[in-house]
Amino acid sequence: MQLLLILGVVIAGIILTRSSAGARHQAIRRIFMALFAAVAVYFIIFPSAASQIARIVGVGRGADLLLYALVVAFFSFVATSFKRVAAMERRITELSRQLAISRAPGPEAIHQQPPTRPNEDIDPEAPTR
Numbered sequence: 408m409q410l411l412l413i414l415g416v417v418i419a420g421i422i423l424t425r426s427s428a429g430a431r432h433q434a435i436r437r438i439f440m441a442l443f444a445a446v447a448v449y450f451i452i453f454p455s456a457a458s459q460i461a462r463i464v465g466v467g468r469g470a471d472l473l474l475y476a477l478v479v480a481f482f483s484f485v486a487t488s489f490k491r492v493a494a495m496e497r498r499i500t501e502l503s504r505q506l507a508i509s510r511a512p513g514p515e516a517i518h519q520q521p522p523t524r525p526n527e528d529i530d531p532e533a534p535t536r
Contacts, residue, residue: 417444 450457450473457469466472 450469454469457472459469461467461469461472464472466475
């Protein structure tokens with residue numbers, strides 16, 4: 408069972424470190440993933456160590472300590488995902504505006520258009536108020 412857990416942690420670490428983000432961000436992310444993998448493997452091999460650390464921190468049980476750590480990791484993931492999506496939305500808006508401006512007809516194209524016909528539903532001879 409320990410071998411399966413270690414293999415799962417290693418595979419998750421490899422998947423999560425594959426990113427197309429900037430070099431600095433990717434380096435920090437890889438360092439944290441390597442640290443997480445090392446701690447996870449340590450706790451898998453020595454499960455009583457998690458309980459000892461939990462008692463030192465004042466949590467009680469090792470499982471509770473791991474749960475709290477996962478909650479913190481989840482909230483940091485949500486926060487970074489929110490920031491990433493917001494940045495993508497700003498970039499999409501910027502690109503859409505640039506595209507609309509680049510495809511907009513110039514002033515000379517507007518003056519070259521034939522005049523529009525009056526709406527057929529409106530009688531041009533009708534008196535106006």
